Amino acid sequence: MLxxxxxxxxxxxxxxxxxxxxxxxxxYLDREIDGKTVGFGGSVTLREMGLYECxxxxxxxxxxxxxxxxxxxxx
Numbered sequence: 001m002l003x004x005x006x007x008x009x010x011x012x013x014x015x016x017x018x019x020x021x022x023x024x025x026x027x028y029l030d031r032e033i034d035g036k037t038v039g040f041g042g043s044v045t046l047r048e049m050g051l052y053e054c055x056x057x058x059x060x061x062x063x064x065x066x067x068x069x070x071x072x073x074x075x
Contacts, residue, residue, distance in 0.1 A: 002018065006018060022045070022048070022049045023049075025049070026049045026050065026051055026054055029051065029054075029055065030054050030055065033055060033059055034058055034059065035058065035059065036059050036060075037059065037060045037061075037062070038055055038059050038060070038061045038062070039062040039063065040062075040063055041063075041064070042064065042065070046063075047065070052065070052066055
């Protein structure tokens, strides 16, 4: 089933990467996303992957669960 999803996305012009583990996916994103502004919404998966902490080391990352002290989620 995952192979069919991958093929359908590629046929529609998306670049697709598939990983065996969340750790592999996180390491890939850490390598590929550098010096960018990144934002993501609520996601237990991203939280469990530690993606905010990982990407924040070399990107500007916005996530409502980690708002700077000078901002609020309502602003």
